Amino acid sequence: xxxxxxxxAAAGLDLVEIExxxxxxHDVLIRVKRSAICGxxxxxxxxxxxxxRTLPVPLTIGHEFVGTVAAVxxxxxxxxxxxxVSAEGHITCGRCRNCRTGRAHICAATIGLGVQRPGCFAExxxxxxxxxxxxxxSIPDRIAAFLDPLGNAVHTALSFELAGEDVLITxxxxxxxxxxxxxxxxxxxxxVVTDVNDARLELARRVGADRAINVTRxxxxxxxxxxxxxxxxxxxxxxxxxxxxxxxxxxxxxxxxRLALLGIASAPFELPWNTIVFKGLWLKGxxxxxxxxxxxxxxxxxxxxxxLTPVITHELPYTAYEEGFAAMRSGTSGKxxxxxxxx
Ligand SMILES: [Zn+2]
Ligand SMILES: [Zn+2]
Numbered sequence: 001x002x003x004x005x006x007x008x009a010a011a012g013l014d015l016v017e018i019e020x021x022x023x024x025x026h027d028v029l030i031r032v033k034r035s036a037i038c039g040x041x042x043x044x045x046x047x048x049x050x051x052x053r054t055l056p057v058p059l060t061i062g063h064e065f066v067g068t069v070a071a072v073x074x075x076x077x078x079x080x081x082x083x084x085v086s087a088e089g090h091i092t093c094g095r096c097r098n099c100r101t102g103r104a105h106i107c108a109a110t111i112g113l114g115v116q117r118p119g120c121f122a123e124x125x126x127x128x129x130x131x132x133x134x135x136x137x138s139i140p141d142r143i144a145a146f147l148d149p150l151g152n153a154v155h156t157a158l159s160f161e162l163a164g165e166d167v168l169i170t171x172x173x174x175x176x177x178x179x180x181x182x183x184x185x186x187x188x189x190x191x192v193v194t195d196v197n198d199a200r201l202e203l204a205r206r207v208g209a210d211r212a213i214n215v216t217r218x219x220x221x222x223x224x225x226x227x228x229x230x231x232x233x234x235x236x237x238x239x240x241x242x243x244x245x246x247x248x249x250x251x252x253x254x255x256x257x258r259l260a261l262l263g264i265a266s267a268p269f270e271l272p273w274n275t276i277v278f279k280g281l282w283l284k285g286x287x288x289x290x291x292x293x294x295x296x297x298x299x300x301x302x303x304x305x306x307x308l309t310p311v312i313t314h315e316l317p318y319t320a321y322e323e324g325f326a327a328m329r330s331g332t333s334g335k336x337x338x339x340x341x342x343x
Contacts, residue, residue, distance in 0.1 A: 034341075
């Protein structure tokens, strides 16, 4: 089969021919239809410090996909060849306290698809059956290709009540833009998105943000009178990991506000600690998706009309992967989809 692999400890990827993977009695072999490129894949492409510390090479990368079941292991029940599926890309231990009590998304022994085991940028991928999630018919392949990051957005956005609340989203990457669409869909009063990148802010406007503010030119608080916001934002969805954005968010919230934190910082940084204390703020770190509560929620949101098509900016055959990665590395793309059914 064709597979997109990191062959050497250096920048770049190679499209190569390898054996179709073997699968065990509890595994599912999936024929990949579409995959999507994640920021994580860009770190791997670039071979930054994190990638060098984390990835074994050679490795087939990729973790966002939809496909059809090609074959199931002897012990697998409830999944049949031909069924359309995606999968939770975090493979957890199943034995620790968090795994056994419905919090597998924070299992300390998590193995990442396409990061620590062979991923889905290939014609076939193997996953444990318990990670596989059947995709409802009504969700098209081009959307089902990125349920994984949509799950991050849904997990973050639904961490706190949004109906009737004024919501600030810091960071307009694909997950921030999806979070804006979700906040709108579930009835937030005002949705404001901040970033420093005009192309990405335009995507936020297209999914229904009331205001998409470039913080290099505009102070977000100057929009408060227009938006009828009197005491500050009620909820923050932090998607940037940028110290400046986080400090600004802490300033812009009302006392008692709630902040769900998904963005990853590139280095430790100082926080205005006393603001958190005196404002009585609630902070929640978000990692991955709740297995499988988030998956049910996100498919239900899509089935009830959540429209994410503006998030897709590129759809390419897998052979054009260099073009896809170039779009991602430009920092101005939304989701980039690779089609594994045509070359
Ligand atoms: Zn991802
Ligand atoms: Zn565990």
